[in-house]
Amino acid sequence: xxxxxxxxxxxxxxxxxxxxxxxxxxxxxxxxxxxxxxxxxxxxxxxxxxxxxxxxxxxxxxxxxxxxxxxxxxxxxxxxxxxxxxxxxxxxxxxxxxxxxxxxxxxxxxxxxxxxxxxxxxxxxxxxxxxxxxxxxxxxxxxxxxxxxxxxxxxxxxxxxxxxxxxxxxxxxxxxxxxxxxxxxxxxxxxxxxxxxxxxxxxxxxxxxxxxxxxxxxxxxxxxxxxxxxxxxxxxxxxxxxxxxxxxxxxxxxxxxxxx
Numbered sequence: 001x002x003x004x005x006x007x008x009x010x011x012x013x014x015x016x017x018x019x020x021x022x023x024x025x026x027x028x029x030x031x032x033x034x035x036x037x038x039x040x041x042x043x044x045x046x047x048x049x050x051x052x053x054x055x056x057x058x059x060x061x062x063x064x065x066x067x068x069x070x071x072x073x074x075x076x077x078x079x080x081x082x083x084x085x086x087x088x089x090x091x092x093x094x095x096x097x098x099x100x101x102x103x104x105x106x107x108x109x110x111x112x113x114x115x116x117x118x119x120x121x122x123x124x125x126x127x128x129x130x131x132x133x134x135x136x137x138x139x140x141x142x143x144x145x146x147x148x149x150x151x152x153x154x155x156x157x158x159x160x161x162x163x164x165x166x167x168x169x170x171x172x173x174x175x176x177x178x179x180x181x182x183x184x185x186x187x188x189x190x191x192x193x194x195x196x197x198x199x200x201x202x203x204x205x206x207x208x209x210x211x212x213x214x215x216x217x218x219x220x221x222x223x224x225x226x227x228x229x230x231x232x233x234x235x236x237x238x239x240x241x242x243x244x245x246x247x248x249x250x251x252x253x254x255x256x257x258x259x260x
Contacts, residue, residue: 005032013050025064026056037089051197055104062105063113083143091119098209104193115144125171126186132168204241205259
């Protein structure tokens with residue numbers, strides 16, 4: 001499928017999704033959010049894809065924020081619906097995707113851009129990246145999960161400081177805080193993420209999916225993460241991938257997983 005604001009390349013079971021609005025520093029508008037929902041739905045169902053890398057076009061920005069011009073005149077009801085739709089169709093959708101999603105943060109990740117990166121399963125940043133949630137400077141707060149995911153990643157105190165001061169942090173600070181896992185030169189960012197993806201691909205797809213859901217349950221107050229883990233662990237004993245994994249281990253060879 002062709003998209004106006006996204007570029008998608010699939011190779012060696014890895015899909016690279018590139019937000020492509022360079023003139024707007026890849027700012028999120030209504031159409032881009034709709035395309036993200038569609039693209040991630042399609043990629044989740046695409047058997048040729050096992051890992052997804054999400055990045056931005058150009059050298060300046062992953063996503064510089066939301067397209068403010070689109071909602072500057074919204075009413076309270078419209079603002080509420082904007083946030084609710086974003087949560088359901090994009091940010092929660094990506095967080096709970098059955099396939100691993102790596103954010104390759106290649107520059108500014110501000111506001112909705114940082115929230116998008118935080119919805120991914122983990123993050124790698126280029127050394128020029130800067131991150132922040134500046135919504136309070138607009139008379140708003142983060143509306144796409146930022147007030148919830150940032151404390152989970154960096155702790156309540158640092159999240160409070162970042163949000164209340166609207167301060168940007170560097171890639172090095174983001175790594176120190178635990179917001180990103182790695183910082184690499186920009187020219188090496190996608191290749192580094194592809195290397196991580198290749199390590200993931202070697203493992204059983206069903207186990208990866210169950211691991212994502214169990215880890216997510218650890219911070220979901222509506223779920224008992226321990227119960228999620230116990231039942232997922234048990235379910236996996238009934239899969240062909242478990243039989244293959246244990247047989248391969250005993251035979252001292254690499255597993256050849258079918259995803260079943």
